[in-house]
Amino acid sequence: MPIAQKIKHYMESASWIRGMFEEGIRLKQQYGEDNIFDLSLGNPVMEPPPAFHATLRQLLQNPPPGMHRYMPNAGYVETRAAVATQLAKETGVAFTAEHIIMCVGAAAGINVVLKTLLDPGDEVIFFSPYFVEYHFYVDYHGGVAKVVPTDAHFDLHLEALESALTPRSKVVLINSPNNPTGMIYPATTLKQLGELLQRKEREFNTRIYLLSDEPYKKLIYGGLTYPEIYPHYPNAISVTSHAKDLALPAERIGSIAINPGCADLEDLISGMSFTTRTLGFVNAPALMQRALVHLQGVTVDMSQYERKRNVLCDNLTAMGYQLVKPQGAFYIFPKVPGGDDVAFVQALQTKHILTVPGRGFGTPGHFRIAYCVEDHTIERAMDGFRAVAKAFGMA
Numbered sequence: 369m370p371i372a373q374k375i376k377h378y379m380e381s382a383s384w385i386r387g388m389f390e391e392g393i394r395l396k397q398q399y400g401e402d403n404i405f406d407l408s409l410g411n412p413v414m415e416p417p418p419a420f421h422a423t424l425r426q427l428l429q430n431p432p433p434g435m436h437r438y439m440p441n442a443g444y445v446e447t448r449a450a451v452a453t454q455l456a457k458e459t460g461v462a463f464t465a466e467h468i469i470m471c472v473g474a475a476a477g478i479n480v481v482l483k484t485l486l487d488p489g490d491e492v493i494f495f496s497p498y499f500v501e502y503h504f505y506v507d508y509h510g511g512v513a514k515v516v517p518t519d520a521h522f523d524l525h526l527e528a529l530e531s532a533l534t535p536r537s538k539v540v541l542i543n544s545p546n547n548p549t550g551m552i553y554p555a556t557t558l559k560q561l562g563e564l565l566q567r568k569e570r571e572f573n574t575r576i577y578l579l580s581d582e583p584y585k586k587l588i589y590g591g592l593t594y595p596e597i598y599p600h601y602p603n604a605i606s607v608t609s610h611a612k613d614l615a616l617p618a619e620r621i622g623s624i625a626i627n628p629g630c631a632d633l634e635d636l637i638s639g640m641s642f643t644t645r646t647l648g649f650v651n652a653p654a655l656m657q658r659a660l661v662h663l664q665g666v667t668v669d670m671s672q673y674e675r676k677r678n679v680l681c682d683n684l685t686a687m688g689y690q691l692v693k694p695q696g697a698f699y700i701f702p703k704v705p706g707g708d709d710v711a712f713v714q715a716l717q718t719k720h721i722l723t724v725p726g727r728g729f730g731t732p733g734h735f736r737i738a739y740c741v742e743d744h745t746i747e748r749a750m751d752g753f754r755a756v757a758k759a760f761g762m763a
């Protein structure tokens with residue numbers, strides 16, 4: 369066996385999104401790119417904001433000395449300070465550069481945090497539906513993944529969490545705005561979550577870290593203000609990235625923020641710098657860090673995503689699809705009539721529409737639509753959505 373059994377097994381169990389991706393390539397070759405409506409991937413079609421290119425041009429015309437040398441593992445102090453200032457503005461919490469570690473996107477950030485925190489057998493609890501990679505990240509760092517459900521509105525199911533928490537629970541991992549549901553956890557829920565975790569810390573005499581995965585934090589609709597975790601829980605760490613809010617997924621740039629009120633702050637900061645280095649990232653990309661100093665507060669044009677969301681939600685609802693209208697990110701997670709999400713996704717595929725079955729996110733009976741695509745892709749997919757709705761007996 370050339371590769372590890374475990375990795376082989378993981379690759380098979382996580383094959384839904386990848387499978388759709390490969391099927392998409394095959395169908396595009398067969399029918400032409402324009403005739404396949406690929407709503408399977410969270411790969412934004414939007415270009416980065418003009419300020420990004422202007423900043424890069426400026427940097428390349430006036431390269432600072434040593435621009436390509438090694439740097440401190442946590443990142444450039446100027447970048448960390450710029451991120452901290454912005455975060456302090458958004459949260460009202462006194463973040464400074466020392467509370468920020470630059471990371472190679474949110475995925476790397478989560479790995480750095482878990483590597484730093486987990487002893488073998490420590491539990492990481494997260495909610496279904498979930499970003500499927502969480503399972504692998506937890507296992508890579510010796511943790512035990514425990515999944516608890518969300519409620520009927522995809523909000524955190526705190527009674528389920530309470531039953532799942534044990535003295536071995538080290539991390540509770542949440543993701544808001546959520547992939548795949550688009551749900552934003554309200555401040556009232558976060559407050560109750562904070563109270564619950566503090567109560568459990570006292571009861572078990574342990575530390576439980578709340579890790580908030582926030583790559584979609586800036587992608588919110590309807591003038592909503594993002595409910596922050598920091599006011600509700602001291603042992604809070606957030607991870608974000610600019611994959612989505614600056615449309616830079618391949619540039620691999622993000623940041624970890626540790627609540628200044630977090631227990632063992634110094635250890636966490638030095639631990640995360642160390643794991644950034646020794647997981648092999650060494651540091652987050654230098655050019656992107658330099659650019660970020662000038663891009664705090666810049667975000668892609670959200671009116672475009674809002675329009676796409678509205679067109680899809682209005683049309684799908686009129687066709688009889690049951691869905692919770694997303695408040696953020698660029699995904700919708702409708703219910704599948706009859707519950708067979710694989711059969712439903714296959715039926716959509718016959719209409720050249722690529723989506724992902726809910727079981728790929730630990731929640732069968734739904735399917736995920738990613739709408740970070742061109743308007744014409746959405747418009748041209750409508751007939752197929754309508755035909756499949758009829759075939760499955762929707763109203």
Ligand SMILES: Cc1ncc(COP(=O)(O)O)c(C=O)c1O
Pocket residue numbers: 410472473474475476499543546547581583608609610611617622
């Ligand atoms: C919920 C969630 N977390 C983390 C990531 C990873 O983001 P990044 O590309 O910044 O590593 C993604 C990417 O799609 C995601 O959806």
